[in-house]
Amino acid sequence: MIQTLAFYLFAALVIASGTFVITARNPVHSVLWLILAFFNAAGLMVLVGAEFIAMLVVIVYVGAVAVLFLFVVMMLNIDFAEMRAGFIKNFPLGIAIALVLLAELVMGIGAYRAGILELGSPDGTGATPISMSNIEAFGALFYSKYVFLFEAAGLILLVAMIGAIMLTHRRRPDGARGHQDIGKQVRRNPDEATQMKQPGVGEGVEL
Amino acid sequence: MTEFFQSFGMNYEWAWFVATISGILLIALPLMLAVAMIIYVDRKVWAAINLRRGPNVVGPWGLLQSFADGLKVFLQETIIPSAANKGIFLLAPIITFTVALAAWAVVPFDAGVVLADINVGLLYILAISSLGVYGVVMSGWASNSKYPFYSAMRAAAQMISYEVSIGFILVCVVLFAGTFNLSAIVNEQQGFGLGIINAYVVHPLLFPMWVVFFISSLAETARVPFDLTEAESELVAGYQTEYSSMSFALFWLGEYANILLMCSLNTLLFFGGWLPPLDVDWIPWFDIPGIIWFLGKTFLFFFMFSWVMATVPRYRYDQLMRLGWKVFLPMSLLFVAVISGYLMATGHFEGQA
Known part of the structure; x- marks a missing residue:
């Protein structure tokens, strides 16, 4: 009962957030929906008893990959008009990718209907005990x-x-600005870091 | 607890449901109280080290200060900046708060006293704590203001960097314990040191890892030497700048709930959790409930957090990144290799599947 409810909740949320990923106008919103989709996919993994993969999905995809995604999308200043202009040009490519994915789905369902895959070798080694x-x-x-x-x-x-x-990696010329030598910074003391100057009136200090 | 509710004649599923809901409330409500009191402790410790009195007006010894603050915040007006992205702006503090509470589901307070005793407990904590960064990043972006955005950038980079070394440190502990279940990790620590000390930290290979873990947990929760995300001299109040009222309070509560979680992780992974310090019978240590030991140790770590906060100055951002990537990451990676080699050489894994 609870498992069924949880399954329909997670499945509905995956599909809904997946739809919102492609329909959201703001790319940041798209990424946030994508994160929700990842998270609910992890929930589905828990339901089929693959809790290790579920945790890995959350740690790797939600915790690291999607953060960097969000990072990049937030910092880019995306011009929506320019993006929509490329829609017609990229349309055939998009259709082709969609067809490939559809074919994979059909094959996956076909393989599923053909019976379960035997894991491990025939003599029983390699198969994992329940x-x-x-x-x-x-x-x-x-x-x-x-x-x-x-x-x-x-x-x-x-x-x-x-x-x-x-x-x-950019190799900077030695002593260029931006290079930090932490050891040297920590070793600094008042004697070598400061100088006493007595500038005369109107003369200034030579640095 | 499920059996308890079943004894009232409920069927298993409803009993499980009611038991889980009451378990959640039994953890979340005391946790909120603990957060309120721990904020008071934080300010008191900080004041004592600065030779000040700290909060001492509201209630006896100022004990009710946090509640007065909470009431004040509750009565404030919720201000949403007109240029903010409204939905995400309001969602961000809720995410921070929820995530900070969700991680407590797998923390064992005593033998068997845990809401979800799952066999990937440690990974669950790592996964949930990696979600914490979203609250900060989303609030920073949705505020549509420069300071919160800088703060969000810093927070994202900082949390990802230190999570890497925390992950490797957890691997070291898991290698010793042979399990990801937090209760089992604590049980493995019984009599670990010379047969009498109940703590992983006494092992010469794990002690440096605990030091790295403690410093990383300061960085992960953005506590003082690493509080670049809310460095008031540079970024006003960081990602919370545009927040007021309850949405601000949720950030505040979530932050302290996370700090308590990190303190309890220090306790569970390196200091024997709910076990008394020594595994001997002639002191009646085991008569004291385990939860007292657990909370006492957690409080000790919180005291250390406050102590650090009152003592050390803030790191510079490039130093923070250098410490994370150039010092802690290679060091913890080396220790994973060294500890695996040591455990293989001493035959730790013999007899295990």
Whole structure:
């Protein structure tokens, strides 16, 4: 009873907020609706018993990715007239992406109707016992059966991260403004940081 | 509590529903009272360190000061700036407040005294606390004013930065405990140090992590050395500048509820939660209810928060970012590797699945 109510609440909110993402006029409102959609999707994950993934969705997407999204959208000064002008030009591309997504949905429903997917190998190893908690089950699969794929995914992300840092890193010439040497700042004392000057009238101080 | 309501002849679902609602009220209402009193404590401690008297007029020793403040705020007019984005402007303090309360659902006050004893409790707290930034960012943007917007930018960057190192510190604790359930983490700490001390903090590898966690929790809640988001000398009152009346009060309550949450996390993860300090029977420690130990330890951490607030000056923003990304992040990352290596070498995981 409560599960059913919760399911319909979360599902309705996901669909409603998803609709508002594309219909909202203000891009900041769009991002906020998107965040609500993520959050309700996490609620649906909890209902199917995937609480670990639900928490990861909230931590990663809502807590980090969407914050940066919001950050960027808030700081951009978006010209709505210019955006609508591009609508006709981008219309075919949008239709194409929508068709691909529709095909994926149809295939997903077809695969679901064909029966459940057998996880693990035929001899029973790799399949997760029902008694295991989410996190233990993930660990048991990721660090045994799928260890190479898992490590490869981690390595790709690491390379992407280092690449992004290298692309945005600017090497400043030594002593340029903006470079902070915290150690030097902390070591400063009154003797070397201040000077006594006795300027004569109308002469000023040479710095 | 569900069984208690079932004994009145309710069926299971209704009993569960009523039990959960009353559990929420049993946590939220005392928490609001605790927040009111903790604001008073904060001001008193701050005053004592500054050699002042602090609030001492309303009620005996000024104990009712917070309630007088609350009444004043309640009677004020709610002002919404004409250029503000109205919906988001009003939603922001509600989000801050709700999120600050929601995180308390998984905090165990005593053995078994917890609203939701879920097996991803620690991740839930991390997830909910990462939502806290939205209240600040939304209020900053919706106010349509420069100072709140600067404050929102700072808050977003600061909270994301320190959440990263907090995440790694939590991983260190989870490696020792082998679980994400907060009650189980506390139970694992019983007799952890030399067989008698009930605290993770005594371990030489976890002590530096606790220090980093304590400083990060100051930064996460924007307490004093890191209160760049409401630095009054630069940003008026930060993201709260345009707020008045109840919407301001909600920010205020949410902020202190978050601070109490961080204090209780320090207690639960590193200082043995509801357990007495030593695991020995010849002192009748276990006769004292666990909730007293838990609240006492949490209060001790709150005292430390106030102490820091009264003592240290504010960080500069670039120093804050440097501390988060260049000191705490590499350090906690190193400790995750070192602690996993140590636990493997000492055979901590043998016998576990």
